[in-house]
Amino acid sequence: MLPFKLIYSDGYYLPIGQHVFPAQKYRLVHDRLIETGLAGPEDFATPQPASDQDILLVHTAEYIDKLKTGTLSAREQLELEVPYSPELVKAFWLSAGGSILAAQHALNDGIAINIGGGFHHAFPDHGEGFCMIHDVAVAIRRMQSDNKIKTAMTVDCDVHHGNGTAAIFAGARTVSEPLPSSAPAVMDQRPLMRGAHAGDVFTISLHQENNYPPLKPPSSIDVDLPDGITDDDYLAWLDNALSSGLRQFTPDLICYIAGADPYREDQLGGLALTIEGLKKRDELAFRVAKTRGIPVMVTYAGGYARNVADTVTIHCNTVVAAKEVFQSIKLD
């Protein structure tokens, strides 16, 4: 039995037909975890859909109304890049409920993994880039309104910039102070890391600079990675961003967005991480959280490998990494 919970429902499936987003990946990850014996049925917790009140903590009433009544404009539907349906709305409410449940379990167990979620391109008043509802932001705002946490840090390792996250938590951002520069030697000529912070949620995004979204609203820390970056450089940048972020800010909860799309064979990504490098990435994030005693809630976000089985392997490895790092945390 795992020392933490995996949050999953068959209802995570996104009814979007033939699409570059492999909507079946959640079920495939669940099945692979069971088949390989990495997890048993008792390791899974089943989410309920978020309530409309939960969604309203992040999204506007007008946007929620459009989603529930099917009255998005043609342009809004295009921006979403997945075909609208009432069933799709249900799936997004459920994934937000899953991230709320993952946050609750993370606060109890030190870590919890939502086998879904991570829809970091959703904004308060619109969705884009396959993301209708920002499940991670909803979970953070719900934990805050329940007085379970005061502060949170998002650590977004999807290959795409977390534009929705940055916009939602922009808060009262003030003038930027230069970040301490302890960048890895190989990259030290490049001013890739920028940022500023003032608010109750500190946002970190490591992403490929030359990729969607074209407009990248500032996170607390943005690491704009060059095309084709490989494992070691990526890990050095992540280490650097985490150290810098945690020097500036002490969160009650880390929300780790474990996108599988920095993978070198991803169709929508232009970085060059290996499957092993991505597992090391997860281990690094988990080790930092565990060492500092900060609970971590994990979501999956993107993953568009040519071979869907690779995306499934990368997502399953996130569970393996969590098991390796957190196995010794509980003595009972």
Ligand SMILES: [Zn+2]
């Ligand atoms: Zn992505």
